[in-house]
Amino acid sequence: MPRPxxxxxRGASACEMENTLKxxxxxxxxxxxxxxxDLQITRDDVPVVTHDLDLRRVTGKRSLVTNVxxxxxxxxxxxxxxxxxxxGQEMMTLDELIAWVEKNPIALNIELKESFIDNPFVLEIVIKKCAHLPNVHFSSFFLEVLEQAKKVNKHIETALIATRKLNWHQxxxxxxxxxxxxxxxxxxxxDYLAACLLAKKKCRFYNITGDEEFLKNPHKVVVGWITDFPERVRGVQKKNADH
Structure with missing residues (x-):
């Protein structure tokens, strides 16, 4: 069975500023x-790599991404x-990200943020621009965004980010x-892992630190770990493989 x-x-965000080239x-x-x-959308419909809708935390500017x-x-x-x-670094556009990935092949988990809810036009652009990348999937808190993404390209992988409202048994x-x-x-x-197995859904878990006991023997539905400390988690995996 392949390891997760x-x-x-957001990149190696424990070492460098999140969502940046570094x-x-x-x-x-x-x-x-x-x-x-993470992707948000500017006022002129350009997807940019940033987490917050409000620019203040990462740039100091008191404005929403959608207003600039x-x-x-x-x-x-x-x-x-x-x-x-x-x-400080420039905020990357989706085009700049894709150009970087083409030179540095690596899997991508692209989270589509709230600015995509009412912008199916840009959503379609994003899905089509990423179609040639060999290992990419799209995640979101918003079901309507993922449903629309699947309509654009039924072959892409979509991932719903769980909240307390999610009914795992449905x-x-x-x-x-x-x-x-x-x-x-x-x-x-x-119970949640069993519900995913029954529904034939894969799982990725976030906030992984590398200290979790379950990393040594992950459930069969787990295909990924999302972590600020990739070197720690890879170290655990390597140690298990060596034994």
Missing amino acids: LVFAH AFNKAIELNADGIEL SLAEIKRLRVGRPFTRRYS LKNLPYIDAIHANKSRYYRP
Whole structure:
């Protein structure tokens, strides 16, 4: 049975600023199998790599991504307070991300954020632009976004991010969902894992630190771990394989 792939959460975000080129390069250096990242949409309908709808935390600008143009985004610097003015990086576009992946082949877990809910036009662009990538799947908290994505391309893999509202025993009624992404602390439980097995859904768990006992013998439905510490999780996997 193949081991679960290790996805670096927003890149190697424990080492570098999240969702940046440095974080993605560091993830490769730390032997991650894949990268988990986030997309939002600018005012002029350009998908950019960032988690928050509000730009303040990562750029200091008091505005929503959806209220600024790409040109304005590119004038900002992404980084931590007090340092981003001098060492901050540009926010990446989807096109820039794809160009990087073409030179650095790695699996992608692309989370489609809230700005995609009412923008099927850009959603379709994203799905089509990523169609040639060999190992990519799309995740979201929003069922309507994933359902629409599946209509654009029925062959893509979609993953619903679990919340307390999810009825795990009705997963079979979500034919446009291929996998469940879930917080390990709340949902790595026998009943939820069994529900995924019954519904033939894969699972990836996030907030993995590398200290979890279940990493040594993961349930058969688990195909991925999402972590800020890919080197730790890969270390556990290597140790188990050696034994």
